[in-house]
Amino acid sequence: xxxxxxxxxxxxxxxxxxxxxxxxxxxxxxxxxQSPATAFxxxxxxxxxxxxxxxxxxxxxxxxxxxxxxxxxxxxxSIAKSPATGFDINFITLDVTSSCWIRGLQVMxxxxxxxxxxxxREMSRNGLVMKAICTxxxxxx
Numbered sequence: 001x002x003x004x005x006x007x008x009x010x011x012x013x014x015x016x017x018x019x020x021x022x023x024x025x026x027x028x029x030x031x032x033x034q035s036p037a038t039a040f041x042x043x044x045x046x047x048x049x050x051x052x053x054x055x056x057x058x059x060x061x062x063x064x065x066x067x068x069x070x071x072x073x074x075x076x077x078s079i080a081k082s083p084a085t086g087f088d089i090n091f092i093t094l095d096v097t098s099s100c101w102i103r104g105l106q107v108m109x110x111x112x113x114x115x116x117x118x119x120x121r122e123m124s125r126n127g128l129v130m131k132a133i134c135t136x137x138x139x140x141x
Contacts, residue, residue, distance in 0.1 A: 005031065008045065009140035014133050028110060033133070039118030039126035041133060045110055052104025052111035053085065059102050059115065060087050067091035077103055079114065080137045086114075099123060107139055 002013040005020060008029050014020065019034040028045040046055065064070050070091040077084040086103035100117035116130040 010043065010045070011136075011138045012133050013136040015129060018129075035118070035122075035126050035129070037118070037122050037126060039116075039122050039130065041117075041130050042113075042115045043137075044113045044115075045107070046113070047110045049111040050106065052106060052113060055111060055113050056086055056102055056104045059113070060089070063089060063091070063100075067093065075101075079103055079105055079134050080107075080112075080139045082106070082139075084114075090120075096121075099127070103134070112139070 001016055003016050003020075004011065004013050007022065008031075010031070014033055015035075017036055021032045023030045023032075028047045030042060030044045033041040033043075046052075049055065060072060070089060072087045072089045075086055075088050077086065082105045084103040084105040086101060089100045089102070091098055091100075097120040098117060099120055100115065103114045105112050114134060116127075116134075118126045118130070
């Protein structure tokens, strides 16, 4: 049975066996979701940041510093009925291939950044779960 998160003007469903934590800051808030395996997801709201693109580039550059042979592709998407931009990313760590995706969208009075990652061996299950969480996301205007 899925659980529902409903705070900070964001609502979404997530599996009951996933751990969830939230943090508030002066700049906004962050919601961390962790699967029972290695998959995880972070949703961060940045107040008063009108353009998400610099945040997306910063995240990609940080990953490039860690994973030297990272492959990325720029993508256009739709999340919470809003246009989203971002990157699909693949890399290898400890002989395990992993994938992640980063999406950013403009929201009222700020930007929302969504980061999802899991080992490729989990993609058929947890990758679909993270996509379902994104699909269920609704934001207050």
